[in-house]
Amino acid sequence: MNSIRFPEGKTLDFVAVGRLCIDLNANEINRPMEDTVTFTKYVGGSPANICIGMARLGLKIGFVGKVADDQMGRFIVRYLEREGIGTDNVVTDRTGAVTGLAFTEIKSPTDCSILMYRDNAADLLLTAAEVREEVVAGAKLLLISGTALAKSPSREAVFQSLEYARRHGAVIAFDLDYRPYTWASEEETAAYYNLAAEKCDIVIGTREEFDMMERFEANTGHDDRVTAAKWFDYRAQIVIIKHGKDGSIAYAKDGSSHRAKSFKANVVKTFGAGDSYAAGFLYGLMQQWPIARSMEYGSAAAAIVVSSHSCSDAMPTKEQVDEFIRMSNAASPN
Numbered sequence: 001m002n003s004i005r006f007p008e009g010k011t012l013d014f015v016a017v018g019r020l021c022i023d024l025n026a027n028e029i030n031r032p033m034e035d036t037v038t039f040t041k042y043v044g045g046s047p048a049n050i051c052i053g054m055a056r057l058g059l060k061i062g063f064v065g066k067v068a069d070d071q072m073g074r075f076i077v078r079y080l081e082r083e084g085i086g087t088d089n090v091v092t093d094r095t096g097a098v099t100g101l102a103f104t105e106i107k108s109p110t111d112c113s114i115l116m117y118r119d120n121a122a123d124l125l126l127t128a129a130e131v132r133e134e135v136v137a138g139a140k141l142l143l144i145s146g147t148a149l150a151k152s153p154s155r156e157a158v159f160q161s162l163e164y165a166r167r168h169g170a171v172i173a174f175d176l177d178y179r180p181y182t183w184a185s186e187e188e189t190a191a192y193y194n195l196a197a198e199k200c201d202i203v204i205g206t207r208e209e210f211d212m213m214e215r216f217e218a219n220t221g222h223d224d225r226v227t228a229a230k231w232f233d234y235r236a237q238i239v240i241i242k243h244g245k246d247g248s249i250a251y252a253k254d255g256s257s258h259r260a261k262s263f264k265a266n267v268v269k270t271f272g273a274g275d276s277y278a279a280g281f282l283y284g285l286m287q288q289w290p291i292a293r294s295m296e297y298g299s300a301a302a303a304i305v306v307s308s309h310s311c312s313d314a315m316p317t318k319e320q321v322d323e324f325i326r327m328s329n330a331a332s333p334n
Ligand SMILES: Nc1ncnc2c1ncn2[C@@H]1O[C@H](COP(=O)(O)OP(=O)(O)O)[C@@H](O)[C@H]1O
Pocket: 206, 242, 243, 244, 245, 246, 247, 248, 261, 262, 263, 264, 265, 267, 270, 271, 272, 273, 274, 275, 277, 298, 299, 300, 302, 303, 306
């Protein structure tokens, strides 16, 4: 059991609000992008990846977002539909905005970076009025993702979703998903991230992301416990700080803390770890598993995804995660 109580009588398990984009992952890996000539196209965008991950694990999912009225936008919607993800609240832009692109550079399994093309990106044009109350009201769990806070009108759409979720009793998770290039200044970023986090039950981020949020604070030791404690004065029940290959730590409002190690993986690239971790972890919480078991599930999903070429397409099924954990534990029993 964990301390999060999900509401009964909802039509959807999980709804995410935020960006739907395209990842173009280098085919010629282990070299700089200057030397890469071919890329494979995948659906991308952190909240899209998390939804796909949770759909693969068998949950009923809906998405609130905006896509460009172009071939890329249609590719994304068709992909979501094939995965069984509800697209009723995926709005098509009519202003000529474009689909955000993320070109990924895989110089080595540990040296990866992303080159983003996000000028006039359709996802940031979602308005508050386009968020349908009945879609958010139908969800047990709403996920917001920090990048959608970067600009108006998408920023207001996130706050509108938070209000609908609160009104209808959904649990709210916040994946910090901080992408500096989308923001105008660090001060603005910290202010909006903090305002949103106050309204969330579960906050998940990396140490570096929490450091960004703490730019006005005195947590000079970058102490995870201090980071988490602040949010328990607001609405948070669980705060997770991720540390890459070094694993993750969760703090709960009841005073408990839980550490998860990362699994051994044949790492192809590092991105996608956070999204698959979030999908596995939130899935576990929704099964009412203890926090530690949910973290283990997220870590296993992440190890599978970092061992693959894509983020979205590589999201594992429940059978794959279960098998991976079984094999890993057999290979190195505690
Ligand atoms: N190199 C790796 N090998 C195995 N698992 C990893 C690796 N890097 C990350 N992970 C797993 O993914 C989780 C999230 O990764 P992290 O890098 O902290 O997030 P993000 O991708 O959001 O920066 C970690 O807690 C760990 O379980």
